[in-house]
Amino acid sequence: MSKNYELDNVDLKILEILRDDAKKPFTEVAKKVHVSQGTVHVRMNKMEEAGIIEKTTLKLNYGKMGFDITAFIGIYLEKSALYEQVLGKLKGIPEIINIHYTTGNYSMFVKIHCRDTNHLKEVLHEKMQQVEGIERTETMISLEESLDRNLKLAD
Secondary structure, X not given: OOOOOOOOHHHHHXXXXXXXXXXXXXXXXXXXXXXXXXXXXXXXXXXXXXXXXXXXXXXXXXXXXXXXXXXXEEEXXXXXXXXXXXXXXXXXXXXXXXXXXXXXXXXXXXXXXXXXXXXXHHHHHHHHHHOOOEEEXXXXXXXXXXXXXXXXXXX
């Protein structure tokens, strides 16, 4: 299968429906898109092979699981050449759920979930700031997530 798969409007509609509820049966998706269940299945496989669909995940409510702090941390690297080394170490910290290599003030920007402020302090001081290559960090605690959505793909 070609990695240059061209999405059409049917693919976009399938993705829109499953993006909102990945557990929705292909039979229901097919009815909404006005194609057969087999067409949905084949197109989903093609989009996976092309790398358009990378994985299917669950969206967890971390607050209800005891992780009451969400924080964003801007990381200043000693040298940008240390990015890969630092990235490898940060991937080993389970509280970190997103890592971005960025332009602007920070070299890297991460999102973490912690149980409370003591846990946050532990992650920052005992884990992140001990990583060789990190010069310093700046932490922003999220007070509320007001929007979390995917891009709208179909009309």
